[in-house]
Amino acid sequence: MTQLKILYSAIALSLALTGCSALPTAQIIDPLPSWNEGQSKTNIIHFVNTVTNPLNPDYVPANERIATFDNDGTLWSEQPIYFQLLFAIDRVKQLAPQHPEWQYTQPFKAVLENDKQALLAAGKKGLLELIMATHAGLTSAEFTQIVKNWLATAKHPKFNRPYTELVFQPMLELLSYLRANEFKTYIVSGGGIEFMRPWVESVYGIPPEQVIGSSIKTKFEIRDNKPVLVRLAKINFFNDKADKPVAINQQIGRRPIAAFGNSDGDLQMLQWTAAGAGARFMMLIHHTDALREYAYDKDSHIGKLDQAMDFAQQGNWTVVDMQKDWEVIYPAQ
Amino acid sequence: MTQLKILYSAIALSLALTGCSALPTAQIIDPLPSWNEGQSKTNIIHFVNTVTNPLNPDYVPANERIATFDNDGTLWSEQPIYFQLLFAIDRVKQLAPQHPEWQYTQPFKAVLENDKQALLAAGKKGLLELIMATHAGLTSAEFTQIVKNWLATAKHPKFNRPYTELVFQPMLELLSYLRANEFKTYIVSGGGIEFMRPWVESVYGIPPEQVIGSSIKTKFEIRDNKPVLVRLAKINFFNDKADKPVAINQQIGRRPIAAFGNSDGDLQMLQWTAAGAGARFMMLIHHTDALREYAYDKDSHIGKLDQAMDFAQQGNWTVVDMQKDWEVIYPAQ
Numbered sequence: 001m002t003q004l005k006i007l008y009s010a011i012a013l014s015l016a017l018t019g020c021s022a023l024p025t026a027q028i029i030d031p032l033p034s035w036n037e038g039q040s041k042t043n044i045i046h047f048v049n050t051v052t053n054p055l056n057p058d059y060v061p062a063n064e065r066i067a068t069f070d071n072d073g074t075l076w077s078e079q080p081i082y083f084q085l086l087f088a089i090d091r092v093k094q095l096a097p098q099h100p101e102w103q104y105t106q107p108f109k110a111v112l113e114n115d116k117q118a119l120l121a122a123g124k125k126g127l128l129e130l131i132m133a134t135h136a137g138l139t140s141a142e143f144t145q146i147v148k149n150w151l152a153t154a155k156h157p158k159f160n161r162p163y164t165e166l167v168f169q170p171m172l173e174l175l176s177y178l179r180a181n182e183f184k185t186y187i188v189s190g191g192g193i194e195f196m197r198p199w200v201e202s203v204y205g206i207p208p209e210q211v212i213g214s215s216i217k218t219k220f221e222i223r224d225n226k227p228v229l230v231r232l233a234k235i236n237f238f239n240d241k242a243d244k245p246v247a248i249n250q251q252i253g254r255r256p257i258a259a260f261g262n263s264d265g266d267l268q269m270l271q272w273t274a275a276g277a278g279a280r281f282m283m284l285i286h287h288t289d290a291l292r293e294y295a296y297d298k299d300s301h302i303g304k305l306d307q308a309m310d311f312a313q314q315g316n317w318t319v320v321d322m323q324k325d326w327e328v329i330y331p332a333q
Numbered sequence: 334m335t336q337l338k339i340l341y342s343a344i345a346l347s348l349a350l351t352g353c354s355a356l357p358t359a360q361i362i363d364p365l366p367s368w369n370e371g372q373s374k375t376n377i378i379h380f381v382n383t384v385t386n387p388l389n390p391d392y393v394p395a396n397e398r399i400a401t402f403d404n405d406g407t408l409w410s411e412q413p414i415y416f417q418l419l420f421a422i423d424r425v426k427q428l429a430p431q432h433p434e435w436q437y438t439q440p441f442k443a444v445l446e447n448d449k450q451a452l453l454a455a456g457k458k459g460l461l462e463l464i465m466a467t468h469a470g471l472t473s474a475e476f477t478q479i480v481k482n483w484l485a486t487a488k489h490p491k492f493n494r495p496y497t498e499l500v501f502q503p504m505l506e507l508l509s510y511l512r513a514n515e516f517k518t519y520i521v522s523g524g525g526i527e528f529m530r531p532w533v534e535s536v537y538g539i540p541p542e543q544v545i546g547s548s549i550k551t552k553f554e555i556r557d558n559k560p561v562l563v564r565l566a567k568i569n570f571f572n573d574k575a576d577k578p579v580a581i582n583q584q585i586g587r588r589p590i591a592a593f594g595n596s597d598g599d600l601q602m603l604q605w606t607a608a609g610a611g612a613r614f615m616m617l618i619h620h621t622d623a624l625r626e627y628a629y630d631k632d633s634h635i636g637k638l639d640q641a642m643d644f645a646q647q648g649n650w651t652v653v654d655m656q657k658d659w660e661v662i663y664p665a666q
Contacts (some may be wrong), residue, residue, distance in 0.1 A: 063540055066542075140582055184542075193583070193586065194586075197586045207396055207587075208585065208586030208587050209399075209517070209542075209584065209585045209586055209587065211586060215583060218579050218582060218583070219575075219579070220575035220576070220578050220579055220601055220605070226608055227578065227601065227604045227605050227608050229578060229579065229582050236583075242552075242553035243553070245553045245560065245562060246551050246552070246553055246562065249473055249551060249562050250526070250548060250551070250569075251542065251584055252541065252542045253526065253527075253530045253541030253542055253544060254540075254541050254542065268553055268560065271560045272553070272560050275559055275560050
C-alpha cells in the first residue's frame with residue numbers, strides 16, 4: 001500500500017508539473033487563444049461543457065456530436081469573390097484559345113473581359129457553369145491534380161498569400177476544440193466537393209468523407225482497361241440554402257447539434273439544427289473587419305447576410321463580431 | 334527499482350492470465366470464429382495483417398482504410414425477395430383502401446394479387462416505385478418510425494425470425510475485426526438509406542453517416558413553424574452497378590481498399606476498388622447453402638451472380654462458398 005501511495009504522489013506531481021489536472025481543461029489551458037474574451041467565446045465553451053458532461057441533462061453521446069460548418073466566409077475568406085470562382089476564371093483564361101465561342105457567351109465573356117459586375121450577376125450557379133464547362137471530360141483524379149497545382153501557385157489579390165493560408169485562425173482552433181471533445185466536424189458548403197477535398201484534410205483536419213458540397217455528375221467508365229470516373233457537364237447537386245439540410249440528412253443522416261455559417265445561404269442549415277431537441281449551438285460570423293479582412297453583410301453580392309441575422313436575433317444565436325471577437329484573423333505567415 | 338519490477342511482473346502475469354500478449358491477436362484469439370479454416374479466412378487475415386503492419390511496403394494509414402459492403406445478400410439475406418420489398422408490400426396492402434387505382438396499375442396490382450412473377454419483373458426499380466408511392470408526403474422522421482414499427486413485428490416467411498436477425502454472423506465478425514483494425518466500414522447498398530439507417534447502427538455497428546444507398550428526393554419545408562424534411566415521390570439516386578463507385582466517390586471521396594458484394598450489382602464497386610494502388614481485397618459471397626440459407630447465382634432474379642464471378646476468377650478475388658466457409662449463418666436465437 002505504501003508503494004501505491006508513492007506511485008500516486010509521483011503521478012500527482014508530474015501532472016502538476018505538466019499543467020494537467022482532473023479539472024476541465026478549459027480552466028487551465030485556453031482552447032481558443034485567438035478568441036477574445038466575450039459572449040461568443042463564453043457561449044461556445046458553455047455549450048461544449050454542457051453536451052460533454054454526463055451529469056448534465058443535455059448531455060449528448062459522442063456519436064451524436066455532429067457539427068457542420070459552411071466554408072466560404074465561415075472557415076476561409078470569400079472576398080472579393082469566392083476563391084473557387086477565381087480558380088475557374090484562371091481556367092477559362094487558360095483554355096480560351098481552344099474555345100473561340102466563349103468570346104460571345106456568358107459567363108465566359110465576362111471572364112475574358114474582366115467584367116466583374118456581369119460575373120457577380122451570374123452568382124453561385126454561374127460559378128458552377130464555369131466549372132462544368134472548363135472541367136467536363138476530365139477524370140476526378142485529373143481534376144484533383146489541377147486544383148492542387150493552382151493552389152500551389154495562385155495568390156490572393158489583396159493579401160498576396162496562397163488561398164489556403166486565408167483560413168480563419170479562430171475557426172481552426174474551434175474545429176480542434178470540438179474534435180478534442182469528440183465532435184465529428186463536417187463541411188457543408190456551396191463549393192464543389194472535388195475543389196475542397198484536395199486540401200481541407202491538411203488545412204482543417206477534415207477528411208474527404210466529411211465534406212458535403214456542390215457537385216457535377218460523374219460517370220463510371222472503363223478507359224484503357226482501367227475504371228475511371230469522368231466528370232460530366234451537368235449539375236448533380238447545388239448545396240445552398242434549403243438544400244443544405246437536405247444534403248445533411250442525405251449524407252449524415254443525423255441532425256447536427258451545432259452549425260456555423262455566415263450568410264443567408266446558411267439559414268436553413270441553422271434552422272434545421274436549432275429545431276432538434278436538447279442543447280443546440282448556432283453561430284453566424286459577421287464580417288465587420290474592413291481593415292484586417294472585409295466588412296459586409298446585407299448589401300453584399302457575396303455572402304449576403306440579411307434574413308439570417310433577423311433569425312439569429314430572434315433565436316438568440318451567437319453572432320461573432322469579427323473585429324471585436326477575434327484577436328487574429330489568419331494564421332501567422 | 335524493485336517496486337517497478339514487482340509492477341512489471343504483476344502486469345505480465347495478468348496479461349498471461351487474460352490471454353493478451355504482444356504477439357498478433359490473430360494467433361491467440363480467433364477474430365473470425367464463425368469462419369471455417371480455408372482460403373477465404375486466410376485471405377482476409379493476410380490482407381488485414383498486410384495493410385496494418387507499418388513495416389510492410391503495402392501498409393495503409395488508418396484514415397485511408399475504407400471498406401465498403403453491399404447489404405442485400407452480403408450482410409443479410411435477400412431471398413425470397415429483398416426485405417425492403419416485403420416491407421413495401423405490407424405498406425401497399427395497408428394503404429390500398431385509400432388507393433382504389435392500385436387495383437389496375439403495376440406494380441401495385443401485382444402486390445395486391447400476390448403475383449410474385451410480375452413483382453420480380455419490376456426489379457429494384459419497381460421496389461423504389463412502390464416505396465415512393467407508399468411514402469410520399471411523409472417526413473423523414475415519420476418514415477423512420479414506420480420502418481421501426483415494421484421491423485419490430487414482421488417475420489421472415491421461411492425462418493420465422495425478425496429480419497434484423499437474418500444477418501450473417503460471419504460478416505458481423507468481419508465488420509468488428511476490420512473496425513478493431515481501424516477500418517471505417519461503410520454500407521454501399523441498392524436499398525434505401527432511410528430504410529437502413531434506423532437499424533444498421535445497432536445491428537452492424539455502422540453509423541448513419543456511413544450508409545450509402547438509394548434515395549428519393551426530400552424537400553425542406555416549414556410546417557407549423559418547425560422545419561421538416563418531406564419525402565417526395567421522385568427518385569434522387571439509384572445506387573446500383575456503375576453508380577456504386579459514383580456514390581462512393583461522391584460521399585467518401587476516397588477509394589476503398591476492400592469491398593464486399595455478392596452479385597453483378599456489386600461488380601463495378603469491386604472493379605473500382607481493385608484498380609487502386611497497393612494491397613486490395615475484393616470478396617464475393619456465393620450463396621451455396623440451400624439448407625441453411627438459399628442457393629442461387631446466375632439464374633436468380635434477386636442477387637444475380639454471373640459476370641462478377643468471371644471477373645472474380647480472372648482477378649483472383651476471394652469467393653466465399655457459404656456452405657463450406659461458414660460454420661454458422663445467422664446469430665444464435
